[in-house]
Amino acid sequence: MSESNLQLRSLITAGGELQLSLRQAKTPEPAADEVVIRVLASPINPSDLGLLLGPADMSTAKAGGSSDSPTLTAKIPPELMAGVAPRIDQSMVVGNEGAGVVVKAGADAQKLVGKTVAALGGGMYAQYRVVKAAACLPLPEGTTPAEGASCFVNPLTALSMVETMRRENHTALVHTAAASNLGQMLNKICLKDGVPLVNIVRNAEQAETLRKLGAKYICDSTSPKFMEELTDAVAATGATLAFDAISGGRLANKILIAMEAAINRKLTTYNRYGSPVHKQVYTYGVLDTRPIEIDRTNVGMAWGVGGWLLTYFLEKIGPQATQKLRERIVAELKTTFASHYTAEISLIEALQPEVIQAYNRRATGEKYLINPHKGS
């Protein structure tokens, strides 16, 4: 095994500074039930950005260090320090998921040596990563690490949204930022499973992307008739559950209002508390960091807004139900769950201010892939 094991590290100091750096780490020997993965592909998901950059103000970012060992620093606004108190002065590894080739294995995991596997385990922005063999998902013959790199977070999230819908007795979905990688996957799942899906997008190009995938209900939030179009789509589908990646401003409120109006079209008697049908918006992303505003006028009393996190959901449904979702992902990795990347970058590039600016834009449909061995 190579002696070099570059790892990306994120640190927030008590003084309010974000410090990104690369560190040469020793790769530990795998225990009997562990393997060493040579990581070749790890996506930058929105959830990774939360840990990588924290609440830093990236307009204050400064590059430092040397060309082969760069650093990056940025300031954290003082009022946001309370939210990161538990991680202060702890050097964190980053990278939720990734794929690579098993180059070494403990006694009980020898059959994985040489196999291309995907893993969810954190710290994947590194050249080598030791993980439990049980945490590895062996990829089918002919699958590249890049194809398998994103097979946990987005596919499991999209499948879990549909699963949440079923378990909470809804029959159709609304999704925002719907042209994202995740949104495209959700469309493919819903088309396959016959689940009506209302896609909310922010421009005509995104609408076109989804139309090409076969999406039936697409509402552009910049349309002057957005509320009317959304209400019509919600009425046609019967959607009473939404997953919202944007989560700032009034969009969640508009979705609740459209749902309530759609339900009231069918009611014949007046209920002063609005319809008794429960309407739910789960926020799972923060594309818009403004506060969520909920004006209860025209929403009724049967509503909820809340955070939704994949790991909490999987914990709730348990390991067996989770395993079923994983099996479906592997079976449909090159179709339903295919990911597309804007660019492949190295660990050194991941610390360059202009590259950070690109992957931190969180633009719908854009996604970056880190290859820790690129250029080495």
Add this chain to the structure above:
Amino acid sequence: MSESNLQLRSLITAGGELQLSLRQAKTPEPAADEVVIRVLASPINPSDLGLLLGPADMSTAKAGGSSDSPTLTAKIPPELMAGVAPRIDQSMVVGNEGAGVVVKAGADAQKLVGKTVAALGGGMYAQYRVVKAAACLPLPEGTTPAEGASCFVNPLTALSMVETMRRENHTALVHTAAASNLGQMLNKICLKDGVPLVNIVRNAEQAETLRKLGAKYICDSTSPKFMEELTDAVAATGATLAFDAISGGRLANKILIAMEAAINRKLTTYNRYGSPVHKQVYTYGVLDTRPIEIDRTNVGMAWGVGGWLLTYFLEKIGPQATQKLRERIVAELKTTFASHYTAEISLIEALQPEVIQAYNRRATGEKYLINPHKGS
């Protein structure tokens, strides 16, 4: 039975006008399983105001009609008309609950004649009301109609809050506008049942009211150290569920932040999604009609905010569990569930602009009682 049966009516016209009036109605003959109640006391709860006044702008209120048959009109802001669409041009009876004496009964309900009973059934702002015998709660000997008038809405609401806490696996509560009639009841229940309760009030006088009742945790939202005091109280009680009567602006958000900070005091490892402990705020009133604002910073992902309505809750727990709650109320009507009134008004007074202004102030701790036979 008296030939007169004055009823209060609320109508919203398609033209955007609220019209309150009194109407002489015929009292129908009771069916075999029904009784006629001579209504002597019916409270004006916040929930009644919603139906009575709708979203009308009461600064535009105008009195009309004659002194013994007054009317009142007010304008509805056009943007709020969509929310009342289903009730347009329907003359509505008002008054959720009340108490009185049974003056006539159907064949199967003769044993109730002469009894003082409470009833939940709507339309109680009337001199006589026909209801199902099963909907009547006979009051213990020596209980006046005024004492029994509020024995459904507030007592059932307060008990159901504690019941919601138990069913959703929380162990302590936060309550806002905590010096209200309802809040005082909730304190009595929590003290009796050993449930830790954090009371949020808006001034020193309200704090004093609760202190006299024996409340242990009282936080004044106007204190410069409010967030610190709230976090300490939440940490001491372990509260992760709040019932919010105010529901506008940032209070719900502050409660979630205090809960998250209290939980994080005990956590030793950093979780970038905040603590995994679910924090819930249910809004059940609208003392502040501004939008609810939720800034997710320092809240984590395990949170929910939603509407909470007594009738939806009782439907969920079913008639047997509801009956148990009722039995407890009757048993503790003069202690735990005693209500206090600011004034007793007649139906005619209920339509006078200056009286409406008084009962529509929704001031904490103030409550008005309508006696449909006052002065008659």
